[in-house]
Amino acid sequence: MNDTATMGAPSLFWEAVSEGRWGQYISAIEGDMIRFAQEQLGEPSTALEIGAEGGRWSKLLADSGWQMTCTEIDPEALAVCQQRIPTSRCVLVDIDSQAFPCETDSQKLVLAIEVHELVEQDWFVNELNRVLQDGGIFVGVFQNKHSWRAIMNLKSKINGTMQQYTAGFLPWKQKITALGFEILREEGICWMPFGRMSDSALVPIATQLERALGLRKWTTVSPWIVFAAKKKAASPRMR
Ligand SMILES: C[S@@+](CC[C@H](N)C(=O)[O-])C[C@H]1O[C@@H](n2cnc3c(N)ncnc32)[C@H](O)[C@@H]1O
Known part of the structure; x- marks a missing residue:
């Protein structure tokens, strides 16, 4: 067990990223979406978090009485x-x-908060459909290929790093809708040109502008989408 675990102090990579100004902006919207899902569902029950890292979101739910299952690929986290x-x-x-x-x-x-590489995959949607009860809610974050940030993929190609922004939100939404899911709420974010680690003093004003311009409604072409999707009724397993 590392120092973080024994001292209980958060020094996890993504948690530290979420503490910069850009990270705080994203986290505030993610947190609102999770609280919205909780309100919709009423009494605490069972919840699964995929890619929980140190459990910042799972703890929010557990503290409200949810029985959490948390997955990770990083044993220290x-x-x-x-x-x-x-x-x-x-x-x-x-x-x-x-x-x-x-x-x-x-x-x-x-x-599945910021586990971008998984959410768009067919097996993930199939598993989501399998484990969620009817009336259950999935809260996720999607990186949209149909947005200006997909230009990052050119950089990834040149550097030989993993591609992001590999799927479009609208086709994905159509796919889960066909399976019996309904998007209850969605927010299109990350329109402004700040990097993931940014702590720029301009972030608050730029993100207020994003909201004032109504950009968060344009989810079809938003760089990131934070959403809550409800599984309405029994639906066929995806192939
Ligand atoms: C960007 S971090 C987000 C962490 C957390 N969800 C949050 O919002 O603070 C993505 C996390 O997903 C984990 N991860 C990546 N692939 C995974 C997989 N196949 N199953 C479970 N966790 C995974 C990574 O180790 C990492 O901790």
């Missing part, structure tokens, strides 16, 4: 999560795993 949320079931998963460690129809809420 998962140890922190387990220490912070002793009641949670923390499961270390393989990076190539294509199954959630939960029974069919067992979860009322599923989160």
Whole structure:
């Protein structure tokens, strides 16, 4: 167990990123969406978080009475999560795993916050459909290929790093809608040209402008979309 886990102090990479001004802006919208889903669902029940890292979102839910299952590929981050949320079931998963460690129809809420590379994949949607109960809600974050930020892929090609922004939000939304999901709420964010680690003093004014211009409604072409999708009724498994 590392120092972070033993001291309980957050020094996890993505948690630190979320503390910069750009990170705070994104986190505020993610947190609002999770609280919105909680309000919709009423009494706390079972929830699964995919890619929980140190459990900043799982802890929010656990503190409200939710019984959490948390997955991670990073064992050190998962140890922190387990220490912070002793009641949670923390499961270390393989990076190539294509199954959630939960029974069919067992979860009322599923989160995948900034686990961008997974959400758009067919197996992920299939598993989501399998483990969520009817009336359950999925809160996720999507990086949209149909946005100006997809230009990042040129940089990734040149550098040989992993591509992001590889799927369009509208086709993905149509796919999950066909499976019986309904988008309850969506916010199109990250329009302004700041990097993920930015702590620029201009972030608050720029993001207020994003809101004032009504850009958050334009989810079809938004760089990131934070959304809550409800599984309305039993639906066929995706092939
Ligand atoms: C950008 S971080 C977000 C962490 C957390 N959801 C949050 O919002 O603070 C993405 C996390 O997903 C984890 N991850 C990546 N692929 C995963 C997978 N296949 N299953 C579970 N976790 C995964 C990474 O190790 C990382 O901690």
